[in-house]
Amino acid sequence: MSVMTTGGSGGSAAGALYDVIELILDRGLVIDVFVRVSLVGIEVLTIDARVVVASIDTYLRFAEKCGRLDLTGGRQPMGLPDLVGAVTGGGAERQVKGALPGPREAIAETLEGLATPDKTSDR
Amino acid sequence: MSTYVYGFAPATHPMPIDGLTGVGAERAPVRLIREDGLVAVVSDAPEGLRAKRRDLEAHERVLESLCAAGTVMPMRFGMVASDDATVQAELTSKAEKYADLLAKLNDHVELNVKGVHDEDALLGDLLQRHAELRERNDALRAVGGGDEQDRIAFGEQVSAAVEERRVQEAKRLVAQLESHATRVRLGPSVEGCFVNASFLVANSDREAFDAAVTALRDAANGYADVRVFGPLPPYSFVEVDGADEADG
Numbered sequence: 001m002s003v004m005t006t007g008g009s010g011g012s013a014a015g016a017l018y019d020v021i022e023l024i025l026d027r028g029l030v031i032d033v034f035v036r037v038s039l040v041g042i043e044v045l046t047i048d049a050r051v052v053v054a055s056i057d058t059y060l061r062f063a064e065k066c067g068r069l070d071l072t073g074g075r076q077p078m079g080l081p082d083l084v085g086a087v088t089g090g091g092a093e094r095q096v097k098g099a100l101p102g103p104r105e106a107i108a109e110t111l112e113g114l115a116t117p118d119k120t121s122d123r
Numbered sequence: 124m125s126t127y128v129y130g131f132a133p134a135t136h137p138m139p140i141d142g143l144t145g146v147g148a149e150r151a152p153v154r155l156i157r158e159d160g161l162v163a164v165v166s167d168a169p170e171g172l173r174a175k176r177r178d179l180e181a182h183e184r185v186l187e188s189l190c191a192a193g194t195v196m197p198m199r200f201g202m203v204a205s206d207d208a209t210v211q212a213e214l215t216s217k218a219e220k221y222a223d224l225l226a227k228l229n230d231h232v233e234l235n236v237k238g239v240h241d242e243d244a245l246l247g248d249l250l251q252r253h254a255e256l257r258e259r260n261d262a263l264r265a266v267g268g269g270d271e272q273d274r275i276a277f278g279e280q281v282s283a284a285v286e287e288r289r290v291q292e293a294k295r296l297v298a299q300l301e302s303h304a305t306r307v308r309l310g311p312s313v314e315g316c317f318v319n320a321s322f323l324v325a326n327s328d329r330e331a332f333d334a335a336v337t338a339l340r341d342a343a344n345g346y347a348d349v350r351v352f353g354p355l356p357p358y359s360f361v362e363v364d365g366a367d368e369a370d371g
Contacts, residue, residue, distance in 0.1 A: 016352070017176075017179060017180055017183055019235075019237075019350075019352050020183075020235055020352050020353075020355060020358075021179070022310060022311045022313055022319070023235060023310060023311075023321065023355065023358040023359060024179060024182065024183055024199070024200045024358065025179075025199070025200055026199070026310075026311045027199065027310070027311075027321075027358035027359045027361075028197045028198050028199030028200065028356075028358040028361060029130070029131070029196055029197065029198050029199060029202075029361045029362075030198075030199050030202070031128070031198070031202055031204075031213055033204070033209060033212075033213060034128065034202045034203055034204045034209070034213075035125075035202075035203045035204075035205070036199075036201045036202065036203070037127075037168070037172050037173065037174045037200075037201035037202075037203050038173055038174070038201075039173070039174050039175075039201070040173045040174060040175050054279075054282045054286075056275055058278065058282060059274070059275045059276075059277075059278025059279045059281070059282055060271070060274055060275060060278055061278070062246065062277075062278040062281040062282055062285070063263070063268075063274035063275070063277045063278035063281065064268075064274070065242065065243065065246055066246055066250060066256075066260045066277070066281060067260065067263060067264055067268055069243060069246060069247050069250065071247060071250060071251070071257075075247055075248065075251055077248060077251060077252065078244055078245075078248045078343075078345070078346040079248065079288075079292065079295075079343075079346065080238075080292045080295040080296055080299070080339065080342065080343055080347065081295065081299070081339070081342045082295060082298075
């Protein structure tokens with residue numbers, strides 16, 4: 001397969017397929033007058049975001065992990081960088097450069113129902 | 124015999140289908156149905172085809188081969204028409220809409236980005252930044268973990284903070300990358316990933332996009348793993364009648 005993956009172990013055809021399996025199964029064009037073939041035993045790791053409820057097991061796991069973390073000596077704050085500034089509170093200040101050409105739609109407050117309007121190509 | 128459909132393309136697509144095989148145990152040869160300035164990429168599907176992993180692979184392989192040579196609108200996996208005439212009728216009935224969509228996809232690829240937090244790094248950072256979490260954690264440690272009720276309550280607080288961070292960072296990741304893309308669409312939620320976002324990127328923007336991903340990955344080193352998959356057939360950008368905003 002020619003799918004290239006970066007920053008990970010991707011390489012085998014099966015692995016590459018699995019990385020984007022939710023797109024092949026849940027995206028793509030659907031034609032009403034066509035029939036959808038049933039699938040046999042394919043595990044899909046997608047979850048319905050609307051019904052995700054963290055379980056008691058998750059809470060206990062978090063509590064246990066936090067209890068075991070070695071926080072002595074402090075840590076550098078971590079996180080993904082904001083667009084117009086350094087890593088939030090980060091020790092290693094990084095300016096992620098990149099002009100923002102043209103008007104952009106603001107990101108919705110919640111991620112559900114994020115609209116994807118076509119942007120005018122002004123490049 | 125039914126007709127399995129992989130995707131639609133403009134009639135001008137070179138369609139290098141020689142030797143290309145598709146779904147089914149017999150790996151039926153890929154063939155074309157032409158109608159109204161469009162071409163459908165199909166193969167014979169046995170009746171009652173029940174798809175397996177090898178069929179998913181075939182579907183993706185056919186599309187990737189053809190996307191390398193030109194613009195193709197991919198079908199969702201598993202689309203079967205009762206016969207060729209049904210496919211022709213579909214092309215005819217929406218010829219203009221499909222042509223418009225193909226024009227928008229021209230010279231673009233889909234790149235899918237998934238982010239996964241290193242859980243220990245994330246929890247450590249949350250404890251660092253949220254005094255009330257840190258203090259509660261310390262208090263529980265002081266009593267050897269505390270009883271189950273206390274741990275569940277604390278874990279629930281941590282979980283809320285984790286969720287907040289995931290949402291925040293998904294937005295940040297999208298914000299960093301979308302300026303290099305023509306369109307963005309969130310993918311279905313995937314277990315363990317704080318973000319699953321697909322970007323429709325013009326070929327001329329790919330270098331800048333890749334550089335932005337690299338910068339993001341470097342900034343997140345040790346804290347989150349950011350992975351890019353593609354170029355992919357543009358599964359996420361083929362809605363015909365308006366954006367499918369409910370998904371993701």
